[in-house]
Amino acid sequence: MNVENEQPNDLQAIILRSLGLGTQIAVVVIVAVLGGLFLGLWIDRKLGSSPWATLLLLGLGTLVAVIGCYRAMASAVANLAAGQEIAWGESLHPLAFVAQVGLVIIIPLLVGLFLGQWVDGWLDTRPWMTLILTVMGAVAGLVGVWRLSSAFLKRMTKGNQEENL
Numbered sequence: 001m002n003v004e005n006e007q008p009n010d011l012q013a014i015i016l017r018s019l020g021l022g023t024q025i026a027v028v029v030i031v032a033v034l035g036g037l038f039l040g041l042w043i044d045r046k047l048g049s050s051p052w053a054t055l056l057l058l059g060l061g062t063l064v065a066v067i068g069c070y071r072a073m074a075s076a077v078a079n080l081a082a083g084q085e086i087a088w089g090e091s092l093h094p095l096a097f098v099a100q101v102g103l104v105i106i107i108p109l110l111v112g113l114f115l116g117q118w119v120d121g122w123l124d125t126r127p128w129m130t131l132i133l134t135v136m137g138a139v140a141g142l143v144g145v146w147r148l149s150s151a152f153l154k155r156m157t158k159g160n161q162e163e164n165l
Contacts, residue, residue: 021076022149026142028068029105036061037113062106069098076153097152104144112137 040054047053116130123129 017076017149017153019146019149021072021153022142022146024072025069025101025149026105026145028072029065029102030109030138030141032061032065032068033058033106033109034061036064062102066098066102069101073098097148100148101145104148105138105141108137108140108144109134110137112140 036057036059037054040051040057043053043057044050112133112135113130116133119129119133120126
């Protein structure tokens with residue numbers, strides 16, 4: 001076997017897995033969290049219960065996002081392990097990864113949202129700056145997830161390759 005021919009394929013597989021995993025996690029988090037946020041805002045406006053429905057549905061959306069991220073990571077780790085037994089300490093890596101992904105997506109998204117609302121109030125440009133800065137926060141979150149996914153999958157793939165040698 002020629003090692004030079006295998007390395008680019010491994011790198012390409014890692015990049016494709018990272019993109020797929022990062023995109024899957026980002027979409028789950030963004031849809032769940034923003035869905036809870038906007039549904040909560042709408043219900044609060046209709047019922048006049050501000051901010052309780054927003055907080056409740058935002059929390060529920062975050063919980064759904066964490067469960068979705070964990071399931072995606074569990075699937076990725078299972079595919080990487082491919083029948084190998086994983087020790088308890090190694091099984092905690094996906095949980096730490098999910099926590100990092102949650103923070104990397106939610107923080108820029110919320111910063112963009114709140115900063116956009118503040119700028120809209122200051123410049124009287126509602127809703128344009130909120131939309132623009134929220135989208136910029138979402139893009140920053142996606143880039144962060146891609147970087148985290150790449151590093152995580154490289155680490156997991158490297159660990160599995162070392163065990164096979």
